[in-house]
C-alpha cells in the first residue's frame with residue numbers, strides 16, 4: 001500500500017487499521033476470488049454466504065442466517081462490552097446473468113467483511129456494536145435491503161456503510177430511482193400460415209410497445225432511463241403468440257418522477273394492446289428502488305482516509321449518469337454511505353465482461369484493501385468520536401443532499 005508515502009496525514013487510528021487490514025489482505029483476496037469464481041444470481045448466493053459467514057465466525061463475530069425471511073441474508077455481530085453506536089457494514093454478493101461478477105460485488109463482500117474485522121481488531125474492548133449485514137439480491141430488482149428493512153433487520157442500526165467498485169473513485173454519487181416492471185400481453189393463438197387472421201399476436205403488441213417507448217424518449221426528462229428486454233416472445237414461429245412479456249426498468253431522479261413515468265409507460269402498453277386487439281397487464285416485479293441520499297458527514301470521513309492512503313477521490317457530479325440500488329430505500333431510514341473506488345481503467349463499463357475480469361485482478365484487491373480501510377475508519381470513528389453520529393444524524397434529519 002501507499003500508506004507510507006502519505007505518512008503525515010495518517011493518524012494513529014488509521015495506522016492501526018492499516019496494520020490490521022494489511023494482515024487480513026490474503027484472506028480477503030481468497031474470499032473475494034472464491035465468490036468471483038462461483039457467480040450466483042439474486043437470492044441463490046449460498047456459496048458466497050457460507051464463505052463470508054465462515055470467515056466472520058472465525059473472526060469472533062456471532063452469525064445469524066437466514067435472517068429477515070431471506071435464506072442467503074446474514075447478520076454477523078461483534079458486540080462491545082459498553083454501550084455505543086450500532087454500525088453496520090453492508091455486504092452485497094450477487095452476480096448478473098451473462099456477465100458474472102460484472103458489478104464487482106465479490107469485492108464489496110470481501111472488502112466489507114475485512115473492514116468490520118479490521119475495525120474490531122484495532123479497537124479491542126470497543127464500545128457499541130459492529131456488524132456485517134449480508135444483503136443479497138441487489139441486482140435484477142431483488143430489493144434485498146428493502147425486504148430486510150421491512151422485516152426489521154435494520155432496527156436499531158445507527159448507520160450503514162459500504163463501498164462499490166467502479167472505474168472512478170467518488171466519495172458520494174447520485175443514484176436514480178428505479179421501478180421494475182413487467183408488461184404481459186395476451187392475444188389469441190392461431191396457425192401462423194394457414195389462418196393468421198384468426199390470431200391476435202401478443203408479440204406484435206410487445207413490438208409496438210417498444211416502438212411507443214422509443215417515440216416517447218424525446219419527451220421524457222434527460223435524466224430518465226427506460227430500458228427492457230422481451231422476456232417472452234412466443235413459443236414457435238408457426239404459432240401466433242398468444243402470450244408475450246416485456247421486462248423493463250423505468251428510472252429517473254426521484255421516486256415521484258419515476259412513478260409518473262410508469263403511468264406513461266402503462267398508457268403506451270394499453271395503446272399497443274388496443275392497436276393489436278390484445279390485452280396488456282402491467283405489474284411491478286419488485287419494490288421501487290428509491291433515489292440515494294448519501295450522508296456526506298460520513299462520506300467525507302471515508303474520503304479523508306482514502307486520500308491519506310494515496311488514492312485520489314472526489315465527490316461525484318450531481319448530473320453524472322447513474323444506476324440505481326436498493327440502498328436508496330435504506331438511505332431514507334438511516335444515514336448511509338455508498339462511495340466508489342476505482343478498480344478498473346476509466347471508461348470500463350459496469351455490468352460488463354470487462355468489469356467482471358477487472359474485479360479479479362491484483363489491482364482491484366489493492367484498491368479494495370484501501371476501500372476496506374476507509375470503511376473501517378468510518379466505523380471506528382463512529383465508535384470512538386463523540387458527536388460524529390449526532391452530526392451524521394443531524395444531516396440525515398435535515399434531508400437535503402449536497403455531494404461534497
Ligand SMILES: [Zn+2]
Pocket residue numbers: 103139350351
Ligand atoms: Zn450492478
Ligand SMILES: [Zn+2]
Pocket residue numbers: 103104105138164
Ligand atoms: Zn453493484
